[in-house]
Amino acid sequence: MGLRGQAAIVGCAQYKPEKYATAPRMFHLEQIAELAGQALADAGLGLHDLDGLAVNGAHFHEASAFVPAVVAEYLGIRVSFAEVVDLGGTSAVAMAWRAAAAIELGLCRAVLCVIPARLPPPDPDADPAAGATGYGAHSDRYGAPEAEFDIPYGHLGQNTGYAMIAQQYAHRYGYDPAAMAKIVVDQRSNALANPEALFHGQPLTVEDVLASRMVADPLHLLEIVMPVAGGAAFIVASGDLARNCRQRPVMVRGCGEQLDFKSPSYARDMTVTPIAAAARRAFAMSGLKPADMHMAQIYDCYTITVLLSLEDAGFCAKGEGMAFLREHDLTWRGDFPLNTHGGQLSFGQSGAAGGMSQLLEAVTQIRGGAGARQLRHHDNAFVSGTGGVMSEQGALVLAGA
Numbered sequence: 001m002g003l004r005g006q007a008a009i010v011g012c013a014q015y016k017p018e019k020y021a022t023a024p025r026m027f028h029l030e031q032i033a034e035l036a037g038q039a040l041a042d043a044g045l046g047l048h049d050l051d052g053l054a055v056n057g058a059h060f061h062e063a064s065a066f067v068p069a070v071v072a073e074y075l076g077i078r079v080s081f082a083e084v085v086d087l088g089g090t091s092a093v094a095m096a097w098r099a100a101a102a103i104e105l106g107l108c109r110a111v112l113c114v115i116p117a118r119l120p121p122p123d124p125d126a127d128p129a130a131g132a133t134g135y136g137a138h139s140d141r142y143g144a145p146e147a148e149f150d151i152p153y154g155h156l157g158q159n160t161g162y163a164m165i166a167q168q169y170a171h172r173y174g175y176d177p178a179a180m181a182k183i184v185v186d187q188r189s190n191a192l193a194n195p196e197a198l199f200h201g202q203p204l205t206v207e208d209v210l211a212s213r214m215v216a217d218p219l220h221l222l223e224i225v226m227p228v229a230g231g232a233a234f235i236v237a238s239g240d241l242a243r244n245c246r247q248r249p250v251m252v253r254g255c256g257e258q259l260d261f262k263s264p265s266y267a268r269d270m271t272v273t274p275i276a277a278a279a280r281r282a283f284a285m286s287g288l289k290p291a292d293m294h295m296a297q298i299y300d301c302y303t304i305t306v307l308l309s310l311e312d313a314g315f316c317a318k319g320e321g322m323a324f325l326r327e328h329d330l331t332w333r334g335d336f337p338l339n340t341h342g343g344q345l346s347f348g349q350s351g352a353a354g355g356m357s358q359l360l361e362a363v364t365q366i367r368g369g370a371g372a373r374q375l376r377h378h379d380n381a382f383v384s385g386t387g388g389v390m391s392e393q394g395a396l397v398l399a400g401a
Contacts, residue, residue, distance in 0.1 A: 002285035007100035008242040008249035008401060010110075011043025011235040012360045015117065017198045017228040017348030028061050029074045031116035035233035036075060043235050044246035045110060050235075052081035052102055052111030054095040056352050059118050071114075081108040088387025089299055089349075090257070091115060092232070092356040093394035097255035099236035109241050114233035115353035139262075146263050158301070159224065161264045161389030163216035166304040168270040173319040175218060179326050180303045181209035183338075184222055184345055186330035187300070191342025193332060193373035198228060198348035223303040223345070230350025232360060242401070248367045254286030254397035264389050274393040275384055276312035282382075283314070286397035290314045294377045295365055296336070297358035299386040299393075300343040309384050313395065332373040340365060340373050355385040359396070366400045 013035045026034070032055070040047060053068050063070040068082035081102040085091045092115065099111035140147045155161070169175065188204040191197035204222070212221040242249035256278035261267050283289060290313065298309045307321040315336075316324040330338040341347050341361040344354050362381035364370050370378075383396040 002281075003097065003100055003252060003255060004104055005251045005253045005286070005399070006239045007103040007236050008239060008251045009096065009234050009363050009398070010237045010242050010245040010247060010249055011039040011041075011045065012233070012363055013038030013042060014232040014356065014360055015230040015350070016196050017230040017350050020229050028116040028119065029071065031231050032071055032114050032233070033075060035114055035116070035231055036112055039112070039233045039235050042247065043237070044244070045235065045237070045241075047075065047077060049110045049241070050075070050077045050112050051079050052099060052108035053077070053079045054083040054085055054099055054111055054113040056086065056091050056115040057084040058086050058352060061119060079108070081111060087259075087385070087392050087394070088352060089301060089355040090385030090387045090392055090394040091352050092359050093255075093383060093385035093396050094257060096234070096236060096252055096359060096396055097257070097394070100252040100255070103236060103238050110235055110237040112233060112235055115231060115356060117229045117231040117353065118351040150263050150265055155263070155265065158389055159216040159219065162302040162304055163219050165264055165270045165308070165390060166218050169304065169308070170218065172271055174322065176322040176326070177210055177218060178206055179322045180223060180307065181206040181220075182325055183300070183303045183306050183330065184209050186334070187339050187343040188346045189331045190340050190373060191346035194341050194347065197342040197346055198226070199342065199346040219302060219304070225301050225344045225349040225354070228348040228350050230348060230353055232350070232353045232356035234356070234360060234363070249401040250363045250366045251399050251401055252396060253288065253399045254282040254284070255395065256281030256285070257392075257394040259392040261391055262388060263391075267390070271308070271318075273308045273312050273390045275309050275386070275395060278393050278395040279313035279382070279384070282395040282397045286399070288380060288397055288399070290382070293380050293382045294337070295340060295362065295375060295381045296338050297362045297381060297383045298339060299355055299358060299384050300339055300345050301349060301386060303345075305386055305390065306338070308390070309386070313382065313384065332375060337375055340370065340375065358385070359383050362398050366398060
């Protein structure tokens with residue numbers, strides 16, 4: 001059971017990441033309309049072709065409920081499939097397979113998947129999430145376990161959570177800071193070949209990474225993403241529609257998703273992440289194996305996320321990730337191309353839309369449109385998404401038609 005590979009990603013659009021202080025601040029609906037127009041143009045489709053919609057509803061300014069209806073009304077489209085996806089950094093991966101499933105079920109023919117840039121609230125005092133965000137946490141509301149048992153004891157948000165996971169991994173398997181720094185450096189090399197990357201033109205060395213400030217032991221500043229402003233969209237279409245589009249169709253061959261906890265405090269084993277189950281399902285569904293992938297576009301909010309995702313997705317055995325990093329060239333020129341756009345560590349993490357950059361890079365590479373960083377072999381791609389603190393993860397196997 002699963003996807004039959006009959007739906008394809010046919011159009012993409014993405015804002016260039018910008019620092020929040022310099023970014024334009026259009027309303028969410030305006031962003032969605034602009035991104036939709038760009039993605040439709042990329043696909044060679046018209047607004048009338050859209051009959052499905054997947055949006056991220058978190059912090060949506062123009063509506064706190066009925067978000068798909070508000071978006072559809074604004075765009076002037078009628079949809080027979082509508083979905084709000086709120087899975088943080090795995091929202092893009094989740095949107096892709098939900099859209100593909102809806103198409104294969106015959107509910108619709110073309111689905112717009114879109115995540116606009118997050119905007120500051122018009123009135124921070126009236127925003128119920130403002131307090132949690134200020135703490136670096138996700139939920140400080142009355143009754144939330146995180147608010148009662150994590151925040152009061154200093155376990156605030158992502159840095160401490162991922163550091164705690166890294167510490168547990170180090171205790172069990174050992175830890176090589178230079179190998180972890182190599183992830184950042186190899187991805188920065190990819191960003192140097194990508195004019196759209198936030199850190200394009202800014203080379204980096206392992207020594208630079210290790211000399212950067214320790215934020216939460218063992219994570220250095222340059223091992224942690226810098227959140228930026230940006231948004232993105234893509235269109236998933238039926239096979240018959242995809243054949244008439246401008247670009248090479250990128251088929252959604254396999255998918256998987258796993259949500260295990262909200263805070264890592266409640267993880268059964270911090271060194272085994274939800275991507276293990278998600279990737280296993282995605283590969284089994286696709287009929288392909290990790291060895292068949294020409295690239296891995298892995299969510300990289302922190303270096304430890306990449307390490308654990310490589311192991312748990314089956315690219316190397318558990319506990320052998322450090323050796324894998326040392327032994328492989330992760331750049332677009334190398335034997336294991338990883339995050340060929342620079343990853344979020346060097347391309348930039350635009351909130352929930354940050355997870356789209358990995359997916360869109362896979363599509364760009366498979367279509368042969370990556371320019372200076374184009375891979376020689378580029379038919380099959382593994383894409384992952386991560387939400388929360390290794391809380392919810394998704395996996396896709398994509399292949400060119």
